[in-house]
Amino acid sequence: MSKFKNRWIKLFLLVVGLGAAAFLLGAYAPIFNQQVENPAGNTPEPLSQGAGEETRELVLYFSDEQAMCLVPEKRQVAVQGDNIGEAVVKELIKGPESHLLQRTLPEETRLLSLSVRQETAYADFSKEIKNSNYAGSAGEIALVYSVVNSLAEVPGITKVQFLVEGKEVETLYGHIDTGSPISPDRKLVKTGTP
Structure with a gap:
């Protein structure tokens, strides 16, 4: 019975862990994509512009x-x-x-x-x-x-x-x-x- 209980706990922790990983990946995806597109982070600053x-x-x-x-x-x-x-x-x-x-x-x-x-x-x-x-x-x-x-x-x-x-x-x-x-x-x- 304890072996069965341990498997459920491990499975539960795995599901929670994967869910947390998916959440973090979704939250940080824009930052990750930006770093991939511009790994050096040296995008020139655009000129400040007003409306029109x-x-x-x-x-x-x-x-x-x-x-x-x-x-x-x-x-x-x-x-x-x-x-x-x-x-x-x-x-x-x-x-x-x-x-x-x-x-x-x-x-x-x-x-x-x-x-x-x-x-x-x-x-x-x-x-x-x-x-x-x-x-x-x-x-x-x-x-x-x-x-x-x-x-x-x-x-x-x-x-x-x-x-x-x-x-x-x-x-x-x-x-x-x-x-x-x-x-x-x-x-x-x-x-x-x-």
């Missing part, structure tokens, strides 16, 4: 160290809806990521608005865009064409009209006519990246 945002690759143009030409810098940015042009200008204001490139817009500059009509982007900047540190001809050329060439990378934009505090300005620093829309100047672009 999509990651876009932007091509931004910054000045080289000598302010002689513009150099493209690619950047992955979360963009809200169709506001690609706004994202471009805001990234230009942030400045380059490469230490080999120079910022082209004063850091304190704000983009007040950007609208596109008939392939012309109307970029309205705060008065800080007229920072005297950029007043030389090389600085003004870098500033203007950094904005124009970068925005011209956006589909549907071929020219840029500069506005300051909602008004057209004949020139920012006296060297380039900004009173009418400006087309990109590809001759200023240095091929290759820093």
Whole structure:
């Protein structure tokens, strides 16, 4: 009788053990599958995105160290809806990521608005865009064409009209006519990246 009782106890423990194992396997299966798919656990973190945002690759143009030409810098940015042009200008204001490139817009500059009509982007900047540190001809050329060439990378934009505090300005620093829309100047672009 005791042998029979011992078999039932062993069978009972085996069934309980298998049930517990099945439960744990079910509970930890997603973690197990994730580790099998990515054993090193080195999945890159996705860019933080809000509702309606999509990651876009932007091509931004910054000045080289000598302010002689513009150099493209690619950047992955979360963009809200169709506001690609706004994202471009805001990234230009942030400045380059490469230490080999120079910022082209004063850091304190704000983009007040950007609208596109008939392939012309109307970029309205705060008065800080007229920072005297950029007043030389090389600085003004870098500033203007950094904005124009970068925005011209956006589909549907071929020219840029500069506005300051909602008004057209004949020139920012006296060297380039900004009173009418400006087309990109590809001759200023240095091929290759820093």
